Amino acid sequence: MIILRQKNKRFQLPSTLWITVVCILLLFVSITEGTGNETDFHLQWARQAFSEQAGTEPFSFVYNDQLSRTFLSTWQRQIQEQVIDETKLRRTLTLTDPATALEVKAVVTIYTDTSGVDWTLYFTNNGPTDSLILEQILALDVTLDNESAESPVLHRLKGSTAAVDDWLPFDTSLSPNDSVEFGGVNGRASVNCPFFNLQWGNQGVITAVGWSGQWQARVQHLTNNNLLIRTGMQYLHLKLYPGENIRTPRIMQLYWFDDHLNSYNLFRRTMFNHILPRKQDGSLCVPPIAHLSTSFYELNDSNESNVLSHLSALSGLGFEVFWLDAYYTKGGFPNGMGNYGLPANEITPDPERFPNGLGPIRDAVHQEGMDFLLWFEPERVAGGTYIAENYPQYVISASSPTLGNADYYVIQNKNDLLFHQLDTAGDSTFDIMVTLQAGATIDFAVGAGPDGGSNDTTPLVVVITKENQAPSDNWNFAKDIKFTGNPNGPWSYGSCSKADDPTHPDTSSFQLYNDTYIQAPGIPWWHYNPKRTSEVPSIYQNTTAAPVYSCPPGMVALHPGTDAGEIAVARWIAPSDGLYHLTGTFYAGYTGEGSGGRGGLFNLGLPEARQYMTNYFISAIHEFGLGVLRFDYNLNPLPFWQSENQKDPDRVGICEIRYMEGLYQMWDEIRQAHPNLLIDDCASGGMRIDLETMSRAIPLWRTDGTISPLFSLNFNQAALQNQVMTSSLNRYIPFSTSGMMGATPYWFRSGVNGGGISFCEDVRPETYPRDLLARGITEAKRIRDYYLGNYHPLTEITTSASVWCVMQYHRPDKNDGMIVAFRRQNSPDSALICQPQEIDPNSRYQLNFYPTYDLAESILINGMDFRQLELKIDEIPGSLLIEYQKLLEGDVTGDGYVDMADLMLLVSQWLQCSDPANPICDP
DSSP: OEEOOOSSOOOOOOOHHHHHHHHHHHHHHHHHOOOOHHHHHHHHHHHHHSSSSTTOOSOEEEETTEEGGGTGGGSEEEEEEEEEETTEEEEEEEEEOTTTOEEEEEEEEEESSSSOEEEEEEEEEOSSSOOOOEEEEEEEEEEEOOOOSSOOEEEEEBOOSSSTTTTOEEEEEOOTTOEEEEEOBTTBTTSBOSEEEEEETTEEEEEEEEOSSOEEEEEEEOTTSOEEEEEEESSOEEOOOTTOEEEOOEEEEEEEOSOHHHHHHHHHHHIIIIISOBOTTSOBOOOOEEEOTTTTTTGGGOOHHHHHHHHHHTTTSOOOEEEEOGGGBTTOTTTTTTOOOSSHHHHSBOTTTOTTTTHHHHHHHHHTTOEEEEEEOTTEEOTTSHHHHHOGGGEEETTOTTTOSOSEEEEEETTEEEEEEEOOSSOEEEEEEEEEOTTOEEEEEEEOOTTOOTTOOEEEEEEEEETTSOTTSOEEHHHHOOSSOSSBTTEEEEEEOOOSSTTSOOGGGOEEOOEEEEEETTEEEEEOSSOOSTTSOEEEEOOSSSOBTTBOTTOEEEEOOSSSOOEEEEEEEOSSSEEEEEEEEEOOOOOSEETTEEOEEEOTTSHHHHHHHHHHHHHHHHHHTEEEEEEOOOSOOHHHHHHHHTTOTTEETHHHHHHHHHHHHHHHHHHHHSTTOEEEEOBTTBTTOSHHHHTTOBOSOOOSTTHHHHHTTOHHHHHHHHHHHHHHHTTTOSOOOOEEOOOSHHHHHHHOBTTBEEEOOOOOSTTSOHHHHHHHHHHHHHTGGGGGSEEEEOSOOOOOTTSEEEEEEEETTTTEEEEEEEEOTTOOOSEEEEOOSSOOTTSEEEEEEESSSSOOEEEEEEHHHHTTEEEEOOSSSEEEEEEEEEEOTTOTTOSSOOSHHHHHHHHHHHHHTTSTTOTTSOO
16 A cells, blocks of 8 residues: 655646547546436336236225226226426326226326336225225235245344334345235334335345335235235225325335345435435435433423523534423423414423523524524323313324223232233222232233233332231332332332233243333333333333323333233232232323313324414424424324224224325425425434435434433443444435434444434533534534445444444545444454445545544555455544545546546646646656
């Protein structure tokens, strides 16, 4: 390798003939540059799939108990195709039932500069009476020819469940007749990732689902070796009223014919060019360098003074966005959700903690030259809030009897059933006298039933006293529980597997929880590590002064597992022989009812409700001076939709459909009113990341899984999880961030993605390394454009702390890129050989090495050696940033191009060579 001399660079003038040839080649390349075989394929595929010929449609549905492919040949068929612009075609297939006038319209977008076909179905009843029953609408239903002798492989990512392995890639090999089903969970779109890649041989198809609710997909390897992909809403059985229209989930498919890792860059290019949101001037919305102010510190004690103290400490560091999270609201988080009314500055902020509203903070943010980000959760309404009191008709009530609590409660001494109560509308109180031997186990158990609702939370009060023992010397579950040890004295916290007989859980399967987790301020949980989610069993305590998550203040709640029916258990072990008195109550829980109105789900499916919330945000954005609007979504909507489904068995699914239409329309109207606004898509972390939301927003908080390590100041673990998420999710979603703390290059770089970061650390202490943080921010801004290039993971993506994580971003149009390498905290290796992609072995490259934020070394290297590059990191943990540029023959300006600028410089330098003393000339 050759050390590059930065000064007195040697220069040799090419011949006039060479310059002429270069100019001709440049002109030829600019004329003949193509768009690739995949683009041509998708144009042909779309014209065949959505054609005049029946039976080619890549979708299906059941109408009046008949499958669409059995009757669509008898329907009227119309095709239209128009040019939207130089990069897109619009093709519309309209099918009409001559008997009932039901119309099915497929609106298809074909990309002509990138790969992929994008479509949505619309059903309209143009008849004078109610339509027949529509059900099993599959927006995607395709059978693919598979001529490969290899087993097909389904490449997926785990979704967001606030776990250590959020968004981690995993593969499933499919033997004949194998099938995989996955989709939304409790109305959460991306608990299972709605982007997936099916590969057979050296080809495959990426499928992206655009539906922010309860979607379902099925991928199957058929016995004839063909492959089946189906996707649609999970719950739908409805008739349409005359003139009524509904839409389906949006689908985008991208077929590829190469290595599956390269297919993701085709997809990323389509996301960049056509899906990701843009500002008024056409530029992409990118993740900002944001600071989260009070989010991990004052929380519900946030006030004007301490918020401004955070802002003051940021001055001069280079942050682009000041982020004020949930805790400013009247009533605090989460009890203030629903205090949204106009004028926003009078109704929304807490008047005691923010007596001047948010005006002083807004003005101070703008004076610092930063954008203001403000947190909202408009879809959750707490009882007694402004909306609950004044607009109860806009709320689907959380106290609906279909939501219930746990399906059964059990108290059991091994196989001796002491108490059993099926779910009731009220509380279940027990008063038990039982003789026990030392070591006897008493299990207080809460089990979920078939509804799978994650509202199955049961607060539990237990007081145990022993005969002839002072009443004060008792065991009190709420007072005794600890979140620092399990077991804790006579108490243990864990779960049992699903019981065939709900009166007798299998106590032999009892397993201790092994992890504590702070879900929200004052809400510590016992969970399993690493899977923390509302679908697994847990025990938590509400130490706040208000009801939280269906648990009254001071109480401890048991939450059963709804993904596999596990039973949440609080186990008590008798310390000695004797007669014991067990008293307490399984509580029905806080239903959301407040003194002035009931809480629940704000119904965006009601046009007047959606318009109310839209008007609120259009005004609030102006009043608060917002550059970034943060939407959160911390409840499971499916039980609310299902409660509406029960009102009319022939309208199942209409509430969810209208809700999705209202959500998208609200976001679109907000962005139309504020075209430079950035929307942050947060839903308990990253639980609403899908094709539709990504066309409108950027997830600045792609998981809640980094909250726990950041609260415990375990920066290495948070960095590891951020590396995993960036390495994985960047296959499909180029821009996303999550919480990170730490100013060192290793920690800070781990949180940067797309040139942005959601930085959470308090920088107010006098000893804080401000200069170091400022240099990290400067670097993030410098490397931001590299994230627009192709992405290549250069190491296996894993949650192991004993390995390296290396990522590459390459810009083919500029012949440059960067490599970001992380040596994790337990890695024994100080060096690693990586294989950068898209490197020309016959060219030379300049590499700039940044083991810190400072340039340490620049080298020239030939492409062959660059493709087997040795990385060295001595620090543990440590990181290395490498920026590289291809050096073209004749690229004397060093910008990666051979163009007119080089010619002009050559001419200028040639003229200067008349002076023999000029150091740029060869002797």
